[in-house]
Amino acid sequence: MINKILVSACLMGFQVRYNGTEKAKVSTQLAQWQQQKRLVIHCPELAAGMSVPRPPAEIMFADGTDVLHDRARIVEKIGQDVTEHYQLAAWLALRAAQESGCRAALLTDGSPTCGSQHIYDGSFNNIRKAGTGVAASLLSEHGIAVFSEAQLPELILWIEEREGKSTCR
Template sequence: MKTKILVSACLMGHQVRYNASAKAQLTAQLRRWREEDRLVVHCPELAAGLPVPRLPAEIYEANGDDVMAGKARILESDGSDVTAHYQLAAWLALRTALEAGCRAALLTDGSPTCGSLVIYDGSFSGQRRSGMGVAAALLGEHGIQVFSDTQLPALIAWIEEQEYDSVQTGL
């Protein structure tokens, strides 16, 4: 059985980032997976009704799991609290992934939603730090293997291992 992958829409060329840009990384592998109907292209922020463009938003002095637990906030650069929008974005990403049978996610790093290795520190100074965004944290908590856009080789290896194991066990 072919592994389904939730993938950030901006990585597939959709101009849905906060500044109405894309972060396209259409590698040969992503094109092949798209042709094999493995990819579930999704923008959590757009699904939650956030506009494009929108103000930059950062998790204030915390991580995505703290935000999902109600212990931290996500603020826009003008100080507006948009925590509820981003929590909804995370839940919608999880629902989309589960309904489509995704076992992995390839997400845009740095985002307060999709960051899986790094996020911005909440100061709007361009400083990044280790951490996960809200969707990355929630997906991981529910057993979906999360990879950053910088970890495509690791995702490829993980999928090959999963599919090899399923062939060996007959699952």
């Protein structure tokens, strides 16, 4: 049985980031997994109806877990509170992962939605801090292993350990 992986659409070359760009990380491994129909390509923000482009948004001096439990807000640089949009994005990512049988997720780090290792601090001064975005937090809370794009080698190992074989060829 193969382990399916929810993957951020921007990592697969789709121009869906807040500024209309992508963060293509289409490595040989991701291409192979895509051929195996292992990947579920998803953009939580687009699923929640957010536009491209859209103003940058940051979690205000907290992290995604706090946002999920209504202890913190997500605000766009222009001052608009968009917390509910990002909470919906997180729940839609979880639904996509669960309905597709994903046991892991490969997400774009730094995002208020997908960040799994770091997010921005809420000051809009390009200051990163350790923390998770709302979707990464929710996926983790529901037992889905979350990896950032920088952790692709760890994800490969995670898959190999669960399937008892090498996924690299």
